[in-house]
Amino acid sequence: MELDHVLTCLAESARQLAAADAVAVYLLDEEGDRLTVAAVCSADAACWPQEPIEVEHSPADKKALAGHFTVIADAKSDPQAANAPGDFCSILCVPLIHENVPIGTLHAYAIQAGQFDEDAVARLMPLAEVGAATVAAARAVDTLETLNASKAKFIRVATHELRSPVAVAQSLVRGVLKGYAGKMTEKQSDVFGRISRRLDFLESLVNDLLDLAAGKAPGLAEEEGPVSLNGSVGRAVLLLQPRAEEKGLEIKLQPCHDQLIVWGTEGGLDRIFVNLISNAVKYTPSNGSVTVTVRQADGQARVEVTDTGIGIPENALSHLFEEFYRAPSAKASGEAGTGLGLAIVKDLVERYSGHIEVESQAGKGTRFTVAFPVLSR
Amino acid sequence: MPKILVIEDDLDMAEAVRMPLEANGYKVFHAATGEEGLRKVKEAEPDLIVLDVMMETTTAGFQVSLQLRSPDPGSEYAPYKNTPILMLTAIHDTTSLRFGPDEAYLPVDDFVDKPIEPDVLLEKVAALIAK
Numbered sequence: 001m002e003l004d005h006v007l008t009c010l011a012e013s014a015r016q017l018a019a020a021d022a023v024a025v026y027l028l029d030e031e032g033d034r035l036t037v038a039a040v041c042s043a044d045a046a047c048w049p050q051e052p053i054e055v056e057h058s059p060a061d062k063k064a065l066a067g068h069f070t071v072i073a074d075a076k077s078d079p080q081a082a083n084a085p086g087d088f089c090s091i092l093c094v095p096l097i098h099e100n101v102p103i104g105t106l107h108a109y110a111i112q113a114g115q116f117d118e119d120a121v122a123r124l125m126p127l128a129e130v131g132a133a134t135v136a137a138a139r140a141v142d143t144l145e146t147l148n149a150s151k152a153k154f155i156r157v158a159t160h161e162l163r164s165p166v167a168v169a170q171s172l173v174r175g176v177l178k179g180y181a182g183k184m185t186e187k188q189s190d191v192f193g194r195i196s197r198r199l200d201f202l203e204s205l206v207n208d209l210l211d212l213a214a215g216k217a218p219g220l221a222e223e224e225g226p227v228s229l230n231g232s233v234g235r236a237v238l239l240l241q242p243r244a245e246e247k248g249l250e251i252k253l254q255p256c257h258d259q260l261i262v263w264g265t266e267g268g269l270d271r272i273f274v275n276l277i278s279n280a281v282k283y284t285p286s287n288g289s290v291t292v293t294v295r296q297a298d299g300q301a302r303v304e305v306t307d308t309g310i311g312i313p314e315n316a317l318s319h320l321f322e323e324f325y326r327a328p329s330a331k332a333s334g335e336a337g338t339g340l341g342l343a344i345v346k347d348l349v350e351r352y353s354g355h356i357e358v359e360s361q362a363g364k365g366t367r368f369t370v371a372f373p374v375l376s377r
Numbered sequence: 378m379p380k381i382l383v384i385e386d387d388l389d390m391a392e393a394v395r396m397p398l399e400a401n402g403y404k405v406f407h408a409a410t411g412e413e414g415l416r417k418v419k420e421a422e423p424d425l426i427v428l429d430v431m432m433e434t435t436t437a438g439f440q441v442s443l444q445l446r447s448p449d450p451g452s453e454y455a456p457y458k459n460t461p462i463l464m465l466t467a468i469h470d471t472t473s474l475r476f477g478p479d480e481a482y483l484p485v486d487d488f489v490d491k492p493i494e495p496d497v498l499l500e501k502v503a504a505l506i507a508k
Contacts, residue, residue, distance in 0.1 A: 160431070163467060164467070167491040167493075168389045168393065168492075171390060171495075172393045174492065174493065174495055175396040175397050178496070180401075
């Protein structure tokens with residue numbers, strides 16, 4: 001819905017309804033003391049005055065903004081018609097008011113004197129009321145679109161500006177740690193190791209924050225569509241297998257032999273499963289196991305990520321998906337985390353019309369279940 | 378001693394690339410813009426080019442790789458058509474790593490993700506030079 005289009009339609013409809021020769025829609029400025037021409041429907045648009053109307057000097061508009069119409073039968077002799085353009089004799093001025101807030105006025109003009117009677121007023125007033133509501137809605141949409149566009153732009157700029165210095169610092173520190181800038185003392189290695197871990201944490205924090213912000217800003221994400229769930233889960237397992245092996249863990253994948261197609265984006269779905277499985281790997285001690293099960297039940301595609309890890313205390317479960325929340329058991333484990341991963345996961349799952357559940361027993365393990373509606377087999 | 382040209386506008390990132398390479402016996406040249414990079418390709422005749430994507434423009438790196446890989450007939454860059462190019466990129470996100478080195482899409486031989494893991498960089502450089 002575009003504001004210009006709404007205004008033009010309003011002017012055209014008003015001209016027809018009032019059998020006018022011309023119609024102009026005036027909108028009130030922010031200060032509320034001037035009216036500017038926003039749309040005109042007339043055979044000769046060139047004769048239209050471009051100067052704004054000072055409400056104080058236009059009795060008819062002043063009345064309209066207070067909610068009353070004015071009919072002028074002969075502009076030549078009526079002092080209320082100070083602003084009449086061209087050769088028009090008849091003028092009808094009605095209010096554009098939405099939810100008790102004046103947003104402008106609507107002027108109908110006719111060459112012939114005495115053109116607008118009570119009938120014309122009765123036809124035009126309801127149109128003006130609906131018109132005002134539509135203009136207000138279109139303006140709200142306009143504002144929202146502008147806000148979203150600037151938010152998307154900010155995130156794009158921030159993505160580069162924040163990630164890039166962190167990446168440079170990490171790259172340099174890693175080179176130093178490997179001894180490529182010369183041999184270091186034990187103490188120096190220890191200090192650089194600490195710097196490196198802090199930078200890694202900063203990198204994941206920046207990435208998570210930007211992901212979270214990007215997800216809430218339309219126009220940034222890939223376009224949503226049908227995506228293979230099996231493929232996404234398979235990629236996530238493949239990506240995390242080396243990390244699990246390093247830790248002496250096994251990731252067991254129990255795949256579903258039906259091709260499960262769900263609504264989403266590949267990047268988003270990958271993110272969901274990489275996040276859940278990497279959490280499971282992170283919080284499961286060596287010799288434990290992580291099982292990923294994909295199945296179909298009741299028209300739903302379900303993915304369960306079950307681990308034999310440290311578990312989540314019961315009183316922490318309800319806070320688990322809050323931004324920046326980390327369960328005490330996760331903090332105590334010494335593993336780095338931003339507390340944003342699960343907030344991102346929940347946000348994505350719900351965006352794709354799915355839902356997520358968690359069951360856990362402290363000290364025994366955790367199971368996350370994600371379910372999406374299946375689009376087709 | 379194999380010669381490597383690093384085309385990267387961020388001097389600190391260039392240093393992060395240079396450090397492990399020099400420590401492993403490579404001779405490293407540096408250019409800070411795509412244009413300077415193309416000039417230095419002719420001067421230094423490197424065995425491999427490490428190329429950043431976003432420099433003076435967001436696609437300066439892509440333009441350099443296109444000029445080198447698909448030179449016009451008789452172009453001054455024709456002799457360097459087969460010089461391997463390793464692209465530094467932050468576009469690769471480990472979670473949605475999808476595009477590989479695709480001749481039709483992007484004429485480079487391989488990618489290295491930022492932040493740079495020195496051993497990964499060295500491994501890829503050695504593999505491409507050995508080809």
